[in-house]
Amino acid sequence: MENRLFDLLNKAVSPFACVKAAKDELIECGFEEINYADKWKIKAGGKYVVDHHGTTLFAFAVGTKYRSGDMLRIAAAHTDYPCLRLKPNADFKTAAYPQVNVEVYGGPILNTWFDRPLGVAGRVALRSDDPFHPRMVLYRSKKPVMIVPNLAIHMNRDVNKGVEINNQIDLMPVLDCIPQTGENTDRSDYFITFLAKELGVDKKDIVDFELNTFCMEEPSYVGIDDTMISAPRLDNQTSCYALLSAIENADRKDGINVIAMFDHEEIGSSSKQGAASILMHDMLRRILRDMGECEADIDRIIYEAMLLSVDVAHALHPNKTGKMDITNKPVMGGGFCIKEACSQSYATDSEAVAILCQLCEKENIPYQRFVNRSDVRGGGTLGSIASTLLPVKTVDIGIPLLSMHSVRELMGAKDMDALKDCVRVFFK
Structure with missing residues (x-):
C-alpha cells in the first residue's frame, strides 16, 4: 500500500500532476483514453478514462455482462489542495x-x-x-x-x-x-x-x-511502531488513491462503476472543473446513451444511482479533545469515517449510510462516525454540491486526519486500507 500511496503523494503536486499520474496509471491498467469532444463507442467490458481540462478526471468501467438498470455506482474525490x-x-x-x-x-x-x-x-x-x-x-x-x-x-x-x-x-x-x-x-x-x-x-x-x-518534503512513517503517516497533500490524495485502486481492481460484471476526481473543491467547486459543474450529470447520461439506453431508462437508472463523496475527516486531537463531538470521536487508526451533518455540509442520507455500513460489516472493514460539535460550524466537501445536480443517494466518507490543511498532515497508516477496501466493496 505505502509504496503506491507515497508514489501518488510525491507525483500529485498540482491538480494537473494529479490527473496526469492517475491517467497514466489507469491507461497502464488497460483503460482507454477517450475525449469528450469525440464520438464514443462504449461497449460491455470496456474501461475508459476522460481528462477534463487537465485538472479533473473521470474513469468508468462497464461490466462484461452489463445489465440495463443495474445500480450505477459513483465515487468522487478532489485533486486540489490549499x-x-x-x-x-x-x-x-x-x-x-x-x-x-x-x-x-x-x-x-x-x-x-x-x-x-x-x-x-x-x-x-x-x-x-x-x-x-x-x-x-x-x-x-x-x-x-x-x-x-x-x-x-x-x-x-x-x-x-x-x-x-x-x-x-x-x-x-x-x-x-x-x-x-x-x-x-x-x-x-x-x-x-x-x-x-x-x-x-x-x-x-x-x-x-x-x-x-x-x-518538497517526502512522506514518512511516524511513531515507534510506524502507525502514522506524515505527508503533504494527504487531503485529498488518500481519496484519489482509494478511487483508483478500487476501479482498477473491481470485478463487477453487470453494472457500471464511475470515479470522478474534481478540481476546485478547496475554493467551493463552482467552476467547469468543479463538482458544481453539470458535467458529471451529462457524463452519466452520455455513457448510458452510448450503451443503448432510451431517455426514459436513462432518467430511471440515474435516479437509482448512488454516490460516495470521498474526502478526509477530522480525527480526535489528543491535546484538544474538547473540539470533538461528545459521542462521535473518531481516532486515527480506527478505520475510515462516515461523515454526517444535518446542515448537509456533509451529505447525510440514512439509506445510503445504512447501505455502506452493511457492506463494511459484511467484509469486516472498520469504520467510525464523524459529526461536528453542535457549536462548531465545521467544513464541507463536494458531496452535497454534486448531489444538487445529481439527486441520488449520497454519503460522505474519508480518512480521519490531524493537522488538516497544514503543509504536512497526519493520518493513521491502517486507515488507508479501510478506505480502499470500502470503495472496492462498493464497486464489487
Missing part, C-alpha cells in the same frame, strides 16, 4: 532578494508554509501559430526554488502568542539572494527567465501560467 499560487506578472525584487507575488488558494494553515523548501508546479501556456490553440505544457521544478522565511523572534517577540499573517506582505517567497552590484542587480523578471530556461523557450513565448507552490 497552497500558495503565483499571480500573473509574479516577479518583483526587494533589496538583494528576487521574489514572486503569490495569493492564497483555499484555506491553508498559513504558518506551516514558512521555512519550507518549496517547488513550483502546474501548467504553462505558450505562444503558438494558432491563437485558439496555445501550446500547453506541464511543469514541475526538480528542486526547491523558493522559501517563505519567518521573521526572527528577536524582531517579533509576540510570535508565540499568535501573530496575524498578512497575505500580501508576509507570504511572499524568496527565490535567491543576488549581489547588490552586477548584471543581475536590476533584473525584474528573475522567475520568468528561470521558467523559460527550464522549458527551453524564449520568455516572450510564455503567455500565461497556472502554477502553485508545493512542499
Whole structure:
C-alpha cells in the first residue's frame, strides 16, 4: 500500500500532476483514453478514462455482462489542495532578494508554509501559430526554488502568542539572494527567465501560467511502531488513491462503476472543473446513451444511482479533545469515517449510510462516525454540491486526519486500507 500511496503523494503536486499520474496509471491498467469532444463507442467490458481540462478526471468501467438498470455506482474525490499560487506578472525584487507575488488558494494553515523548501508546479501556456490553440505544457521544478522565511523572534517577540499573517506582505517567497552590484542587480523578471530556461523557450513565448507552490518534503512513517503517516497533500490524495485502486481492481460484471476526481473543491467547486459543474450529470447520461439506453431508462437508472463523496475527516486531537463531538470521536487508526451533518455540509442520507455500513460489516472493514460539535460550524466537501445536480443517494466518507490543511498532515497508516477496501466493496 505505502509504496503506491507515497508514489501518488510525491507525483500529485498540482491538480494537473494529479490527473496526469492517475491517467497514466489507469491507461497502464488497460483503460482507454477517450475525449469528450469525440464520438464514443462504449461497449460491455470496456474501461475508459476522460481528462477534463487537465485538472479533473473521470474513469468508468462497464461490466462484461452489463445489465440495463443495474445500480450505477459513483465515487468522487478532489485533486486540489490549499497552497500558495503565483499571480500573473509574479516577479518583483526587494533589496538583494528576487521574489514572486503569490495569493492564497483555499484555506491553508498559513504558518506551516514558512521555512519550507518549496517547488513550483502546474501548467504553462505558450505562444503558438494558432491563437485558439496555445501550446500547453506541464511543469514541475526538480528542486526547491523558493522559501517563505519567518521573521526572527528577536524582531517579533509576540510570535508565540499568535501573530496575524498578512497575505500580501508576509507570504511572499524568496527565490535567491543576488549581489547588490552586477548584471543581475536590476533584473525584474528573475522567475520568468528561470521558467523559460527550464522549458527551453524564449520568455516572450510564455503567455500565461497556472502554477502553485508545493512542499518538497517526502512522506514518512511516524511513531515507534510506524502507525502514522506524515505527508503533504494527504487531503485529498488518500481519496484519489482509494478511487483508483478500487476501479482498477473491481470485478463487477453487470453494472457500471464511475470515479470522478474534481478540481476546485478547496475554493467551493463552482467552476467547469468543479463538482458544481453539470458535467458529471451529462457524463452519466452520455455513457448510458452510448450503451443503448432510451431517455426514459436513462432518467430511471440515474435516479437509482448512488454516490460516495470521498474526502478526509477530522480525527480526535489528543491535546484538544474538547473540539470533538461528545459521542462521535473518531481516532486515527480506527478505520475510515462516515461523515454526517444535518446542515448537509456533509451529505447525510440514512439509506445510503445504512447501505455502506452493511457492506463494511459484511467484509469486516472498520469504520467510525464523524459529526461536528453542535457549536462548531465545521467544513464541507463536494458531496452535497454534486448531489444538487445529481439527486441520488449520497454519503460522505474519508480518512480521519490531524493537522488538516497544514503543509504536512497526519493520518493513521491502517486507515488507508479501510478506505480502499470500502470503495472496492462498493464497486464489487
